[in-house]
Amino acid sequence: MATIQTLSGVRGKTYRVQFMRDGRRVSKCFKRKKDAEKFLAQITLDDSLASSLTNYTLNTLTFQNAVTQYLEQYDGRDPSINQRLGYFINVFEDKPVGKITRSVLKAELDKLTDQGLSPATVNRYKASISSLFTFISNEFDIRHNPAREIQQRKESKGSTRFLSDDEQKRLLIACRSSEWNKLYLLVLMALTTGARRTELLTLTWHDIDLNNRLATLHNTKNGDKRLLPLTMSVVDELRRFKSTGYVFPHNSNLGDYFRNFDCHWSDAKSRAGINNCRFHDLRHTAASTLARNGATLLEIAEVLGHRSLEMTKRYSHLCVGHKSTLIDRVFG
Structure with missing residues (x-):
């Protein structure tokens, strides 16, 4: 007491x-x-505050050592985790993890906002340090995660960019003549499967079933295994390159996938006359193509691998034609 x-x-x-x-x-x-x-x-x-003042681990484990232990076992998909936690290492250094309270962490996140970082980026910094404290709590059987007590910054919804049919044709023509001979295949798969950039790049030939026209994604964003049906045009293109290892291997290191193809991507967009388009917009384009051709939101969510329909609702306005057909069929 x-x-x-x-x-x-x-x-x-x-x-x-x-x-x-x-x-x-x-x-x-x-x-x-x-x-x-x-x-x-x-x-x-605040039970967490009381524990931080008395718990041995919280008072002796330094932030830098905690990050080292965390990264040694980290097998997640966020390539920026080292950079973000590295930023906090420069801030907290050898400070005991128990001394990093909600108010201390909130002040540091506010500094990131003052530096001009977007709310979404600041939220990613908060998520990285929250994952660190979750690891500490599980590893040492304690309860201390100041990040959980900090409210998320409100993120702007942003715009959802879809490529028109004409833009898709021009882009594919430009990709076909790219210096990287697999850019056409990568873009074609993105447009016809709706898969994410890293999901496609990390595919191996072991994941490809050409006979059944399927690709298996093991390393998805939400952790679920997902099957990608492949069009005949994709299958024909895959047969041209059939080999072992990664489908999209690094040019100089076949044991790794080709992470940084952005120079080829930018060059293709430029030659196709396409502006303001990210690779992720190919995923939006695949969803919009499905919606405009009568797919329901549930079907689109299934293809994209969304766990809930909340993320899929951005395509609802494109499903109007399908809704009208449904209403006529049921009530007409």
């Missing part, structure tokens, strides 16, 4: 808050009784 003691000295009165946690006695002194009462209320209501 926490208590407040009044102490008198040559410099006047001070107020000491004492409490026990995990067999350790902790005390903290304040010049004003009001501050002592506020601290007492905080540790009474």
